Structures are given as structure tokens and as C-alpha cells.
Amino acid sequence: MNKIDDIRKEYILETLNETDVDINAIKQFDKWWREAANSVIEEANAMTLATATPEGKPSARIVLLKGYDEKGFVFFTNYESHKGKELEANPQACIVFFWKELERQVRIEGIVEKVSNEESDVYFLSRPPGSQLGAWASPQSQVILNREVIVDNVIKFSEQFTNEPILRPEHWGGYRLEPKLIEFWQGRESRLHDRLQYTLEVEGTWKIERLAP
Numbered sequence: 001m002n003k004i005d006d007i008r009k010e011y012i013l014e015t016l017n018e019t020d021v022d023i024n025a026i027k028q029f030d031k032w033w034r035e036a037a038n039s040v041i042e043e044a045n046a047m048t049l050a051t052a053t054p055e056g057k058p059s060a061r062i063v064l065l066k067g068y069d070e071k072g073f074v075f076f077t078n079y080e081s082h083k084g085k086e087l088e089a090n091p092q093a094c095i096v097f098f099w100k101e102l103e104r105q106v107r108i109e110g111i112v113e114k115v116s117n118e119e120s121d122v123y124f125l126s127r128p129p130g131s132q133l134g135a136w137a138s139p140q141s142q143v144i145l146n147r148e149v150i151v152d153n154v155i156k157f158s159e160q161f162t163n164e165p166i167l168r169p170e171h172w173g174g175y176r177l178e179p180k181l182i183e184f185w186q187g188r189e190s191r192l193h194d195r196l197q198y199t200l201e202v203e204g205t206w207k208i209e210r211l212a213p
Contacts, residue, residue: 011103011187016194018208025182025198025206026070029106032184033068036099048096049075051086059086065095066123072176073108074115076123078140080171087112093177103187110179120173125165132166133157183211 022028036044045065052058061083067074073095078084087093091113097106114120124132137153144150157166179200186194195211 010189011193012189013103014186015188016184016186016196018196018210021184021196021208023206023208025179025200026068028184028198029068029182032099032102032104032106036097036102036104039099039101041099041101044097044099046097047075048098049083050094050096051083052090052092053086054090059083065097066174072110072178074119074174074176076120076172076174078135078138078172079114081140083141087175095177105183105185107183107185108177108179109181110177112175112177115174115176117173121168123174124168124172129166132168133161135172136166136169188213 022031033044043064046062047065048060049063050058050060059082063075063077063083065073066076079088091111092109093112094107094109096108097104099105124135127135133154136157137150181200182198184196184198188194191213193213195213197209197211198206199209201207
């Protein structure tokens, strides 16, 4: 078995130049997203979501991107979860995509706010019934006695919704991260990576700068 510090990979697939990217960060993300989604990557929409308390204590976890447009990047979760409580107290957050098969990362910083109830309802109703029941059955991030707590809750809510649609619980819904900064990272040989940073200007345009690797 290799030692941890012996694990090494050279990045040689692509380059990232200012002359080749879109002036709009969302359109550039769309280009990279389509390439990731059409590649061999499984769950290209998996992203790390980093949040923090008002005092600056950070935490991070993997969530799934469920949509994006000029307004931002959307994901769904339990509002009463650990991340939900942190976002309520401190709406500043960061999401990171790592598409290792393409030797790419995208880092996005911004402000998070809840999506509309209507948007949350539409997505919730598109989920498989098992996932809908899961939103009711799991008191996410809370300490529970054992696995049977979840199993019993699933049975209880399955019986409750036997003859009626499974509606979205009020404690579950979507968030949208409104981007203020997006960094595109393309791996390069000898760790001399390409990094282009887009910063949103007051007038709505994006300032593009190259960062040292």
C-alpha cells in the first residue's frame, strides 16, 4: 500500500485560458456542467456544501444540485437539519464541485436563501414516494436512539398517507445560493493549475482574474 504522501496524479487533459471562456460565469458553468453531465462521471451534481455558524465554526457535507440559472444554484434539504440551522443564522455559504475525471473543480461563494414554497412543492412532488416519506420520517441531524426510530416513522407515515397524496412537510424545502464569486479550476501538469476567478460586479457583469495555482 502506498503511503498517503506517495499518492500523486499528473493533470494533463485540458487547459483553461481567458480567451476560451465565456464572459458570463453562469454560462461558463453551463458549458462545464454539460461536459460533466455527458461524461462518465456518476452523480456529476454531487457537491460539497460548506456552511458556518455566526462565530465562524465551519461544517461541510455532500448535497445534490437540483437546478441552476442566472439566479443561482438550487438544492433541497430539511430546514431543521444542522446545515439548515446554520444557514438560518449565517446565510453565507460555499459549494464545490470536483469532477476528477475531467480534472476540474468549480468553487462558488454566495448568499443562500430559501426558494418559494411553490418551487419546493413542485420538486417534492417529483420525488419517488420513498424519498417523500423519508422527508417526513427523518428528524435530520437529531440524535436518535436507534435505526428502528426511522423504520417506525416510515411505517407510521406510510399508513398516514395510504389514501392521500404525500404532501411536502413544512420543515423540508429548497435553497438557492446566489453566486458572488465563481472559480473555475483546471488541473495542469506539475501542479501549475489554471484558475480563473469570476467576481460579480455591482452592475451585474463579471470580472475575470487569473489566480496563481
